[in-house]
Amino acid sequence: MSGADAERLFLENAAIAAAGTHVVSDRGDLLAVLGEVVEMDSPVYCPGVTELEQAAAPLFPVRAADYAAAAVTVEEVFGAIAETGTIVCVSVGGRAVQAGLLPAHHVAIVRRERIFATLDDLFAAVSDDPPTNMTLVTGPSRTADIELTLAIGVHGPEKLDIILV
């Protein structure tokens, strides 16, 4: 699978899983999209660990020091899987996988070179030395426990936005 195919497939599958998808070509575009999707009057948690997170962080007027108190988490994630439209969150580098879980809105930034074509490609890459916690996230939190009727946002986010850089 070529990089362009993987990218197209990832965006397609992520959208099917009810994630919002955005593609940006540079840092300026990234900030512009963040300006549109993030509720600026809400407390935002942005770890500021990666270069892209550091660039994004000053954008948010209300910063939450702790993800448990945030309404939105904006973070760069480990990677993505084209086959399933999944983003991959890991605990490496002082990163908390639950940061994308507790707030109602999760905004995940993915670098396009971090897209794995298939589940096998991802697990081949991490199986030798898996992080303490790795979470594959596909779409917003959901349940069908009442009459198999889909309800969104049970314990995790009710909204997932993915920005491909």
Next chain:
Amino acid sequence: MRVLLFGTCLVDTFFPEAGEATVRLLRRFGAEPVFPRGQTCCGQPAFNAGYESQARAAAGHFLRVFDGDDPIVTPSGSCAAMVKRHYPELFRDDPKMLEKARRAGERIHELTQFLVHVAKAHEAGLRGKGTITYHASCHLTRSLGVREEPLTLLASLKGATFLPMPDATRCCGFGGTFMAKLPEISCALADEKAASIEATGADTVTGCDAGCLMNIADAMRRRKTNIRVAHIAQLLAEGL
């Protein structure tokens, strides 16, 4: 071609008309059906209830009565499946009988298999009438793998309209001894099946297993529905 007809205990005892129809069909397509006098039951009731030695007694008798090289034809998917799939299990520790069981498994044909693959009955332009729907019985479909043959035959009937049934492969609730052990569930399932049949609007429902058809006919009676329940052999023979 000489073929040995295995009537099955249910057809023999309760539905001889389906057996006679089978004979007429076989003759029409050039076969010479012979009804071995000593035949009884394939042993399925005992086998399915866990009575292995009792099932083996019936199976051993079947293999003796149907010995030889002639093809065996039977108007029942579940009895054919019993011989083909389960006889080898019953005789796993008896090499001589195991060989006979394997041979019988190769020789036995469920009626519609024989009519389509050997007799090419679907090319004969048989006549039919009215609207027909079809219940795909479980062992015929899933154990024996006969899915298309009955549909091919029904579709070939000139003058009849075939109406597919929703969830045609869902169990009617017969299940052999199941109907006696858990009659409440059995009736509920038959009732659900009868409702699916009614929903097609067909005036006749058919199938390849007398047990299922008997169970369905009973549900029809309780629902006071006037849909005819007929074995596929009877429907096809009427068009000769």
Next chain:
Amino acid sequence: MSHEQTSLAFRENTVRALNDPALRAAMKQATDTFGTKRANALAPVAGLEALRDRASAIREDVLANLPMYVDRFVASATRAGATVHRAADAASAREIIRKILADRGARRIVKGKSMVSEEVDLNSHLEAAGMEVVETDLGEYIIQMEGETPSHIIVPAIHKNRRQVGRLFADRLGVPYSDDPQVLTKIARKALREKFLSADAGISGANFAATDTGSLVLLTNEGNGRMVTSVPKLHVAILSIEKMLPSLADLPAFLRLLPRSATGQTISCYVSVITGTRKAGDATGAEELHIVLLDNGRTEILAGESRDILKCIRCGACMNVCPVYRTVGGHAYGWTYPGPMGLILTTLLTGMEKAHPLVDASTLCGACVDVCPVRVPLVDLILGLRRRKVLERFSDPRERRGMDAFAKAAAKPALFALGQRLAGAFWPIVRALGGKDVAGRMPAPAKTPLRRRLP
């Protein structure tokens, strides 16, 4: 609360279920929906049969070498920082977990969905020890509030409709009545969020355990599984020994099959892969991870002719298509696991003497075998248990005498023909003498059987 096994009263249970229109409507709607979703999800999968073969082969390899894989998992998980406990039976599993929690002064425990914890009846034991145990999966939360047990292994409250849930929440949580699943979900989110953040410990199950890395793998949709395993400082996982996969690299085959077979999803919302405890510099992970590996009779099953049931990956597809389960629901089976896989596992785990009516709870239609993603030969296993039931003398003596008579007649054509004639002659009497359930549903024997009509 503790729940007594009622499998011996299976028929009575089914009659009660059949007379409950709300239950029957809920079951029909849910299982129909599941059937369609499953079929739609699997249809586009290229090479599906090869994928099932591969998954089946991996599971067979696990069973063929289970003691070795369990030892390897214990070593890998221990290396990653987990403490692994081996529990021979339900009582020891309960006690190991109670002690871990009590020793650390845990009072409030949040729990993710775990059928193994249901199997060992964990909650009642912890509650008796004065702990508060909160089920956090929405379905489990509903039935815990109602004092019930799960009636499906994937959708525990499948037997309830939205109005019943709405009334329950209004009564017990003091919220305004609503029958909108989205509103009810939000109510649960709010009530449970406080519990997550204040919990002393989380208890989870696991769908798989990778023996090369010592990882636990959990598939969830709601996010409660992630909460339970990552928010509290102490995480206790309970799983049965057969959940092993040789390698984490084997996981993709199961990630492709399990969610599609279970709920018709391409993949579950969340797949958590947890490997040991929080490392230096990590901001995530429990500080203490205890893994309880439950045997509870599985080593014995492994040595017997029913071992293939241990291939099961708990997707629930077999129950969704089972005519019996669809009609009566899960509670009728009277123990933790319902449907085809459940009746087999229940009979094996609790013993023939406590479960023998369940082996008759199948029409042998084979719909379950068609959908099983890992090719568990469910019908063959049920037939095997029926043979055991007969050999161990749990079958009805009248049936036994009947089958002996059948065997004699089936081998002697003259006797068979005589029986046929007698049945015909005495049919009205057979019907009158309590045969209404059977003879009453059959036509009278033909006056002239086929054998006397043909030359």
